[in-house]
Amino acid sequence: MKLQVDHIKETPTLVPIDQPAEQFPVLASLQADTVCSFTGPVSGTVSAVKEYDHLRVTGDLSVPARMECSRCLTSFGMALKARFTVIYRRDVSIPSADEAETELDEQALVSATYSGDNIDLSPEIGEQLAMELPLKPLCSEGCRGLCQTCGADLNQGQCGCDSRDFSLTFSALKDFKVQQR
Ligand SMILES: [Zn+2]
Ligand SMILES: [Zn+2]
Structure with missing residues (x-):
């Protein structure tokens, strides 16, 4: 999942996502470690906008997963849903003078850097979805x-x-x- 940097303007670009989970390295390794398996693609929308000296990318994504209940060991399905914002700055090692970012409530705000003409969103997307995995999965609250x-x-x-x-x-x-x- 790559964004062409010079296509990102001051008005938000919306990119629909519908991609196999295996194409996200973090998710592929979760599956390889049998933590869970993914039963459908990563889908949702990513929005990218140019702001001052950086690019703001927001995502609203989900992926259906199957995992084992930590109490009864039954396999069950649930969707992992992630809403997040990533601020991408070009990696030119400018000292961070204005780190005062506006607070975004209830959303993960991540800073990252990019170089070249493309931003590969796959690592961030994979990580944000992986963070939604419950530590102790339960098939139901009352299991x-x-x-x-x-x-x-x-x-x-x-x-x-x-x-x-x-x-x-x-x-x-x-x-x-x-x-x-
Ligand atoms: Zn018994
Ligand atoms: Zn259970």
């Missing part, structure tokens, strides 16, 4: 997970061993206390 004793999926119903183990240990402890007196 009951697996039984600690028999390994049954408790979302499918009770297995019969529920908390008996715990109560046994507890009553044994009580008896022990009684005997001590």
Whole structure:
């Protein structure tokens, strides 16, 4: 995903994105490491505009992914959605005198540099989407997970061993206390 720098003007250029996830190195390596798999293309819109001495690129993108629930180990699908802004400056190593960027609420604001006539957006897009991956994926908020004793999926119903183990240990402890007196 490359932008031609001299095509970016003071009025925003909108670029529709519809590209296989494998073309984004960060996403390809997530898939190679079996963290998750992507079931469709990265899609959405990127907008680029020329401002003062830099280019502002905003993205609103999503990609459908499949991953394993961290509680019940079932594979489930969810879309990773990212909205972000990247400020691209030409890499000429000017000391950063005016770093006072206007705050953008609820959006990731990233600074990056480019050289040459093209800006390759793939690394930033891949990274922004990868950051949306949950640390502990859950198939649903109320996932009951697996039984600690028999390994049954408790979302499918009770297995019969529920908390008996715990109560046994507890009553044994009580008896022990009684005997001590
Ligand atoms: Zn689950
Ligand atoms: Zn059980």
